[in-house]
Amino acid sequence: MKTRITEMLGVEYPIVQGGMMWVGRAELASAVSNAGGLGILTALTQPSPEDLYQEIQRCREMTDKPFGVNLTILPTIKPVPYAEYAQAAIDGGVKVIETAGRNPEEFIPLFRENGVKVIHKCTSVRHALKAEAVGCDAVSVDGFECAGHPGEDDVTNLVLLPVAASKLSIPMIASGGIGNGYQLAAALMLGAEGVNMGTRFVATKEAPVHQNVKQAMVDADERQTTLIFRSLRNTARVFLNSIASEVVSIEARPGDTDFADLQPLVAGVRGREQVLEAGDVEGGIWTAGQVIGLINDIPSCAELLARMMEEARSVIRARAALLG
Structure with missing residues (x-):
């Protein structure tokens, strides 16, 4: 399955593992990349830029496929050396950076000089357009269903994605509430060229979290x-x-x-x-996102992505047959 996202990222499947604090480590990122998607290391999970560089090297020992780094830029009481984290990612040879939080404009020239593709995660169309204007290569549009920070507009992906697609020229990744191949197919129909998943990847064998957390997701429904x-x-x-x-x-x-x-x-x-x-x-x-209502097992990343692609292909073919 080829889209502008798979071509840009150099991956087999249009599936990205989102940056997650404490969870986006080498074990998970490498497993996602080995399975055909794009794994993401979370920069600020590491206590220092030097530790991030070492985590990148550790991830590279586990996969020869592309993987990225998430850099979430937020106002903090204690200053965070964001520029040093960005440089550590570059020094580690990372070619994809997922930014989130504040406008990443100040880092774009540095990333450009080093051949890094920038995906900015945002929760509104206006912020997606701003990301495009400052030079981001793609945006990850996060609907109200998502885990973490969904913004303050309360717009779900069924509306947010097609509105964003109608106004953007750069590729868009659908993020928030996605956990299976049927939703991947739906996101593609709504104008996205890939999907970003966080919560669903927590409930996989390789995610570095306690089994009780994974099982709680399996046991939960969409209201929890x-x-x-x-x-x-x-x-x-x-x-x-x-x-x-x-x-x-x-x-x-x-x-x-x-x-x-x-x-x-x-x-x-x-x-x-x-x-x-x-x-x-x-x-x-x-x-945790509302997608926990769709989590019924704890597969490996390879099993999850293979299943998603089979589901997506089957539903796209079935719906195409409706046209006669």
Whole structure:
């Protein structure tokens, strides 16, 4: 299956593994790439640019296929050396960077000089058009169904994708709520040229998270996510557990939400250590998209991608037959 995305990225299938904090490590990224998609290492999962460079080398030992690096650029209390992380990716020979968060314009010249393709993840058409204007090679358009930060517009992919496709000239990747080949086919019909998956890849054999987390996704349905930080205009979709429910309750109190009341509950280190590593699915906040309603097993990445491509091809052929 060839699209502008497969040609641009040098991959067999138009399937990209999104950058995920604590999860986007060499084990998962290499498995996705070996299966025919594009694996992504998450830069800020690594404690320093030097550690990112070493993780790139570790990933390269596991695959001879292309893989990328995610660089999420956000305002932080403690300054993050984003430029150094970007340079570490370049020094490691990475040719695809997925940016997210702030406008990546300041990094475009550096990436251009080093032959790096830039995919910017965004949650609205206006931000996708801005990414195109500043020189990004492609955009990953994230619908309201997604895990993590879906923006504040609350537009699902059934509307967001065709609107974006009608206005963009660069290739578009559909992101958010996608977990099978039927949805891949649907995304292609809506104007995308590939899909980006995060949550679905967490529930694979190679994902470096505790088995309890993967099984919780299998056991869950599409209603078991919730939105936090709505009162702070920094909405995030997470798995619906007791901690997430407590956060929602605090935000529902009259008056302005004080982040200090939320911070002990939502601390990233708590989610990483207690949930992703120790396997206590009630131990902290962890991101998950509505696609958990479609997750019924824990396959290898190779099994997942092969199945998705078979599903996509079969449904495209079947629908084409309707034309006679």
